[in-house]
């Protein structure tokens with residue numbers, strides 16, 4: 029069974045990361061899933077973005093991670109993406125980058141606070157940072173454990189991945205996701221932009237405060253559809 033359409037979409041999404049200025053060298057990767065077919069398509073490992081073609085995109089089994097289509101090695105982050113698709117059953121795409129502002133918050137091991145409505149339009153509250161990985165997790169199946177760590181963070185903090193479509197892996201960088209592949213890239217763009225704005229906000233006012241829940245909830249409703257937002261008596 030050919031997965032050409034999925035490979036085309038995932039190839040374009042990886043090129044969109046470059047266009048958005050979120051990746052350099054061969055850092056980062058985007059994947060997409062076809063849950064009916066039981067496969068995930070992901071960027072090949074170590075391939076420069078300017079050389080990337082749809083036929084380079086690697087298709088692996090969602091269950092086993094084995095390559096089912098493609099001649100190149102799948103991204104080293106493949107196990108992380110696979111765990112995210114299993115743990116977050118409603119997502120359709122994952123985008124991992126090393127975008128500078130988001131990586132800075134991940135290295136500082138701090139959540140990105142929701143200082144304003146721009147952030148709130150994409151993330152219901154802060155963008156969370158995970159705990160550090162333990163030595164045994166690093167020495168073990170590192171990429172698989174990275175995915176488990178993200179799922180653990182969301183479970184323990186009671187976060188819904190549909191409300192907060194991104195995370196900062198401590199000491200590493202951002203992973204974003206969405207209901208489909210383009211939405212995952214959009215959320216990766218939004219994560220970097222809000223991380224950058226948060227850094228600038230704190231530079232202007234080190235005592236800046238996160239917006240209150242009332243404004244956050246109003247914007248969150250807007251994110252989930254105009255009716256939910258405009259139907260609430262908006263003028």
Ligand SMILES: O=C(CO)[C@@H](O)[C@H](O)COP(=O)(O)O
Nearest residue numbers: 054055056057073074103104
């Ligand atoms: O986070 C990492 C490495 O720390 C990876 O995301 C690399 O930045 C890209 O690896 P490949 O996808 O080329 O294997």
